Amino acid sequence: MKFHHRFVLRISFISALGGYLFGFDFAVISGALPFLQQQFNLDPTWEGFATGCLALGAILGCFAAGKVADQYGRRPGMLLAAEIFAISSLAMAFAPGRLFFVVARFVAGTGVGMASMLSPMYIAEIAPAKYRGRMVAINQLTVVLGILITNLVNYWLRNEGADAWRWMFGLGAVPSCLFWLGAYFLPESPRWLVKNGLEEIARSVLSRIGAGSYAEDTIRQIKGGLSGGSQKINYNVLLKRAFLPVLLIGIGLAAFQQFCGINTVFNYAPKIFESIGASTDDQLLQTVFIGGVNLVFTIAAMLFVDKLGRKPLMLFGAGGLAILYVLIVQLLGAGSAEVSWFLLAAIGVYAMSLAPVTWVLISEIFPTSIRDAGISIAVIGLWVAYFILVFTFPVLFDHLGDKTFYIYAVVCLIGFLFILFKVKETKGKTLEELDQNLIRH
Template sequence: MNQPATVIKMNKSYTILISLIVALGGFLLGFDSAVISGAVRGITIYFEMTEWMLGFSVGCVVFGAMAGNLLAGPVADRFGRKNTLIVVAALFTISATWSALATGYTEFIIARIIGGVGIGGAILIAPVYIAEIAPPKLRGSLVSFNQLNIVIGISVAYFSNYFLVNVGEESWRWMLGVEAIPALIYFISLWTVPKSPRWLIQKLNKVELARKILQKIGGEEYAEVTIQEIQRGIDKKEEKGKLRDILDSKYTTIMIIALGIAFFQQITGINAIFYYAPTIFEQAGGSTDSSFLQAIVVGLTNLVFTLVAIWLIDRLGRKPLLLIGTTCMTIALLMATFAFNNATYDFNEETIAKVGDDEIRAALAGLDGQSFDGQAVLFSAVQQELNEEQFLNFRRNEITNFIQINASLVLIAILLYVASFAISLGPVMWTLISEIFPSKIKGIAISVVGFFNSLVSFSVTQVFPWELSNLGPTVTFALYALLSFIAILFVYRFVIETKGRTLEEVEELLIRK
């Protein structure tokens, strides 16, 4: 598809406006993902959670996301991308309001899962919609708006948490409830965007309506060329794609790329960092207030480097960004591993006095003057001084009083990791997913890949609190570093470059391979 650059440029502002509105779903996704980090301590106390209950309350949103992933593709194919996103906005509004008002653990979990369904729909359908209305030369940047809004949402959540943390004993309710405001704005704004021209032609055969939308996007010549491309694609298509079709050998390369990138985007630990950022910094010896401030810095780093990715993705290309990003992620995770591995835990009058529980403080007095080189040795000694309940309290709340660590190195490592993710696996995955699937299987395939991505995400967020308490941060970050290194090898071997190609050209290239 070779549209004159001047035609596309004349109508760029309209396309950008549509993309920004639709990408507000990404903002809600990011906000919902990160806001729980500030509420962790509050909900743990209010609902009297164990480690596994906490992990589930944070990660259960992914169960909803899995349902949203499975439903989003087929629903969007049948009822349209726009209508599906309107429902998504309503789900975010309900979830935020109910989570803030919940008085029981089960009720809280249900409200979180409803928000997860919204996340599952937004993360898949928003980039698909944008990819279908964007000219090829702008597609990578415009689809990345969704990832940009995700990281803006994360940053805003960290700021919101910081300013709300001291509003009262149940400040977590305000943290979770404030999301209802942008959710309602998204719901209203979506009514102003047009339906996807590709969907209008492919599903409803409304060519004239699609033509009017395409003319507003890129002018008459762009509209005619695009309609011809879409109709040629329709002429080549067989019956509607089914789940078994994604197992067809001609789609093997596509599925390997999609499932592989979806796996490595989550298994390398990004949601563990975002969901538990204040907890990680407290593990490095920071106070509650400083850990919330450091979380804000993480969010801002994510935002800045996502902007860098948007600038580079249609210039440098998808694969180079993935290789650069995953390499730097591996280095950053090794830095964090090194920092925690060299940490010590010192017991003296000053550190023991910081313990909030009187009985634990008295029991630990016997360790005065001792120093431990790792968590395993520390836990072995402390466990002999405390009962089971006290030891659990120590691991959760008191261990940070004793750690001596290069906190600056931990902060630098986390910031480098987040920056590297933000220029690579974060935005590039969703851009690739929106580009590589043929129209015949796009709806079902993108749902399967999204479900798989959410399943991996849930596994990471569910296990992370247990890993920190039982394996320690050293082993935890070392495992993520190994997985990040494997991601480099995968990208080098399997991922192809889609920069500058039309969706139809990408389809022909991958199926031919």
């Protein structure tokens, strides 16, 4: 069957700009923390909270996104996320005090949480099965682009004085406006349209995606997936015996992506490199290297996710990180500058596996009738895990030092076994084909 690749790629990339917002706010705190510590006198607890409060807002954003996406559509949800993020970016930039800044970052998290759920959901629903893995992985590509560009901007602003951090946060309004403009011209998800009785509009959208009988075949599959399903988002249905196993798998994958520990390197790279005597300039320069490696290996993941499959990449990521963490502990303990190479290797392994593939799986595993609620809860689990990770790291590192990474090595070993025994392969199947017997109980 012939597909209109340029159209699919264009709308996938535009919707994935929501991932850029995620990457921006994810990375900006790393460069800004040295300035915030001086500006607001942050101790390890406040340092962790200032970083992690983004996740608390994201949890609220996921709940809101589920409701908005179900009632009004995926596109209005993405527009709202962009508006929230633009306003909160400026609020953080002009924050007069610590509490105001934390509240503004919490609000920013609401927009990030909405985008982190809606962007991969939209792409998964609009992309043909054959290309869905790499299209959803575009969302992770924009995340890492956001991280890399933000790290470069942070490094460029490092010598702009005590208020450099205000520029770092304020510039977040730029990608927010670009995301809003792009999302304004996106078509609505055909699956949402069919679910809400707008079949003719759905047929028009699908005909722009694939030629021949693609539109009619897809509509028939969507209707089959919706038969007997709830027409409105209902979190209680997830607790039914038929859906609970896939819900637990989704939450487990999302939580593992965070508890594997690699995001401590993204958020606290300056702190880690400071422990081996690196200067402030070198600390920020390392964040640029991290962003570059992250980008290169994310592109590699996009090339392999639909060829090698989801499960092999996830196993590679979990096992590879467990081994690398043990080596990192040894090098940090010896104060060796060589640790930077192993941290970059860990970033590469993560970027090629757990980072993009988790989002692909979360967007695929839930049946059409409960996808809104299922993805919402899974992504909430991701953000809860992220908050716990980044809130506890400064305290753990302050008490345990380099041995903190032993904890993450154990988590990765557990995650390896979880993926090996509980997750089934999903590549090459339509979302409707995945509705039944997807996950090994």
